[in-house]
Amino acid sequence: MSDTYTDGMPMPARAWAVATVMLAISLAVLDGAIANVGLPTIARDLNASPATSIWIVNAYQLAITISLLPLAALGEIVSYRRVYTVGLALFTVASLGCALSDSLVTLTLARVAQGFGAAGIMSVNTALVKAIYPSRWLGRGVSLNALIVAISSAAGPTIAAGVLSIAHWPWLFAINVPLGIIAFVIAVRSLPDTARASHPFDWTGALLSALTFGLLISGIDAFGHGQARWLVALEVAAALVIGTVFVRRQRTQPVPLLPLDLLRIPIFGLSICTSMASFCAQMLAFVALPFFLQDSLGFDRVQTGLLMTAWPLTIVVVAPLAGRLLEYYKPGLLGAIGLAAFALGLLALGLLPAHPHQADIVWRMALCGFGFGLFQSPNNYAMLTAAPAHRSGGASGMLGTARLTGQTTGAALVALIFSVSPSGLGTRASLFVAAAFAAVAAVVSSLRTLPAAQPGANSARG
Template identity: 30%
Template structure:
């Protein structure tokens, strides 16, 4: 075990940076209309601002954990934090949507360097009886950050413009860097081989899948798009074959998936990542363009979700270890799915906003039942020598789900807008809140009705995805019965993820 007197101080320092990088997964959602208008972009381009970040975040995660084990978690975390902070400044200075997309990709790379190191420090510095609580804090921060992002983004966009959702990362990044230098211990390093073939196959396969799905409607789902998607699936299949035959150190030790709870947790967290990113895009377009709300007001509609997630996550994280694994996450996924279905049904030009506040509160409690318990269940039964690899795969799965959710909702939203005969329409032209206010009521009314229909239909995608989480969680089994065998108990492991 590390000789550090209080591992909680190191964890508190790390979650400052961890919170910031997860915040940037969703903070852009509320700023999309403003970015579209200012940079003269269409909806597909502006969603790439999020997808580029998520894709660059997801692909390297399988190897960045090993970089931390080889060169020290603290060193790699600090390098990633520096990259992320400088890329944030680049984002804020961007003068075109293409420049912003490129800067967001670099941001994602910085985030990928940072994330596995936070779980590595938990695994290697906390004693077994404290690790569940530490993982609960880690999971709670992950869930809270994704929900607070739009609220903070709304305030910043209204205050100074969309650029400030990136400028704000600079001082936070500097503080997080200083705290990490001061409080995070320098842990021992280990030699590792790097599976460069696996890295290349996973990167190529994911890119082809995401690009094909997200750009499909723009290119009318032509032969090139389908070729790209099918090739992506084939390449990911080759990646799995490569991992199964790798006798050295594969990126994904497939033996991990013999543990039923680990395998199901990965499926559930992928569904959660996809659903969260796929929810925010259509919902904030609805609030700002159909309901004529400012970014701040639209973000505050989901404030109860963020607040109640923050309040209940630590409590539920502690309770979850004392009950059968399937109970709390199943309730959480079912509740979250029900609220998103409720959003989809209610998204009309004149529906009651207070109802959204109530549904958001229920969604917040549901989120608290998902993030922290899943993080604990995923690694609870893994053998100690595989605990680090399991943590890396879990992080990667969540991010892959997020980027596929972003791509999927982009394709569906574009298709539903086209089906409503809106063409490039008000959404495609980047008109923010109030963009239709100059139109006479007899013209504005039918357009708003068509817009709300397209946006509400898009919300059925994340609602349906959450049902996958319901099924996966319901199939969890008791910790002692899982196929993984021994539970990871020693506080220091050879982190491979």
């Protein structure tokens, strides 16, 4: 078992620990995107209807959503290392199960298990980053982690299309197995052990959390896919009722599973709001842009993929720079500048002429990538550093929950906008709405620079 370190890990142990954390989070995030591309092929092969095949995607997302916060809380009790390694092992085994599935039922069940494994990775990912890096270099570690998440999210469809062009759909999942084994071996040998809390695990709170977020995300997703309005209303109403009971119960807990203690810290609460709004804007754009480029502007699929590549490529350049800038500037300021640039890029995309030159699209995509890359690392850094060391698990879980909630909401909004907009106008409208969300996020981020939001302004920091 690895040693416990007080302020990060020394080299070369740190390099190995970073390698396994980054490899595993990239696999977990990628698997949330690659199944979307392979869905039509999988549905045909398994004789499933398009409507029922959606569960191949939903099962994975729901499993992650309902278990992120409970597993983050469990990590504070049994160690982040243990939750991570067990989650990675489950994810790897479940990936093999997905590859070997011969029916929609077995594939869906394997995806549920894979989602729980991915949640084990995601729930403690940033908490492990905080344990691996010395405090003076935490900004660089957070920026690298944000870079991997951003690239994995953006590159998922391209990677899936590449795999499907040379192999059958089971390879979308089978490729995870050798990579997962490598990451697991490195994790067991290199990850640091972390201090463990003495309080018991809140099983009732975990159940209420799972029901609240599961029903909420399911309702939002059902709304986006045009399911019966009475069913959507029932799911959202149930989520609100159970969520009210959950929050009231959490207020009585000394260490709440839903980190209400952290949300009372101004910088942490504002950073969560910023994260949700920005990821909502990102998903609005990611879902709408392929339709916009192909249906409205007349580009083919290959051209669309190449044009959109400017976005993640710019993030590759900007995210490490943002980590360095954190050593000199406040996260709220960097986040506000980045989100303002992101909003301008989205607005510029929405205002493209009917027959634009490819260069006109590329610089707009690059501006979006610049803005998002400059925002994400400072935002994650602000959340991690605002939380006390013993609550890093709660902070990590909320970070993942905010991202997933924002992305699910963004996807549902695109579906809604497409359904109510006149033919051909839905894609531009989605980009304008995305720009509005990014602008709101920029304003919220700027609030973190005010004196009332600074450390020490709220006693909840503790």
